[in-house]
Amino acid sequence: MDGRSVIRRSGGEAGKAIIALVCGTLVYYHCAFRNSTLLSLFSDVFIVLLCSLAILGLLFRQMNIQVPVDPLEWQISQDTANAIVAWFVNTIGAAESVLRVAATGHDKRLFFKVIVCLYVLSAIGRLALGVTVAYAGLCLFCLYMFAECSQSISSGVAWFLGRRNDTNGEQDIM
Numbered sequence: 290m291d292g293r294s295v296i297r298r299s300g301g302e303a304g305k306a307i308i309a310l311v312c313g314t315l316v317y318y319h320c321a322f323r324n325s326t327l328l329s330l331f332s333d334v335f336i337v338l339l340c341s342l343a344i345l346g347l348l349f350r351q352m353n354i355q356v357p358v359d360p361l362e363w364q365i366s367q368d369t370a371n372a373i374v375a376w377f378v379n380t381i382g383a384a385e386s387v388l389r390v391a392a393t394g395h396d397k398r399l400f401f402k403v404i405v406c407l408y409v410l411s412a413i414g415r416l417a418l419g420v421t422v423a424y425a426g427l428c429l430f431c432l433y434m435f436a437e438c439s440q441s442i443s444s445g446v447a448w449f450l451g452r453r454n455d456t457n458g459e460q461d462i463m
Contacts, residue, residue: 302437303434307431317424320420321420
């Protein structure tokens, strides 16, 4: 892999993290500070999109600009839809199997891990709104994505954790 492809790939990951953070911030503002529901958020977004498209359509019609609109470009492929559904089903299935194994009591370490995680989530949920907790999780995830794609931050974290990069790309603990 050459240096340019690494830079392009890391730039794309940083862009995804920034876009996710901006979208999450808007959702957090709408739900937490305005005390609105997600249904209200989705309807507001669709109203803004519809009005914007209508205004642009009228503007283009006034200026005699021909804009080809192909509805097929707005659709996702069957493979993409299948991948999204498969990811969702696998995630729910994995969570269900962990809870099932923990509920049987055969694996006591897993049982106590699940109990501690649920207790911590319950305590956090009592201290803060669910939207606030979800937004904090999104911020931490975006920081993680940004740190993974940034060379200087990755090397700083590796130095802080006492790891050094091997020539083969493997990390050893000093």
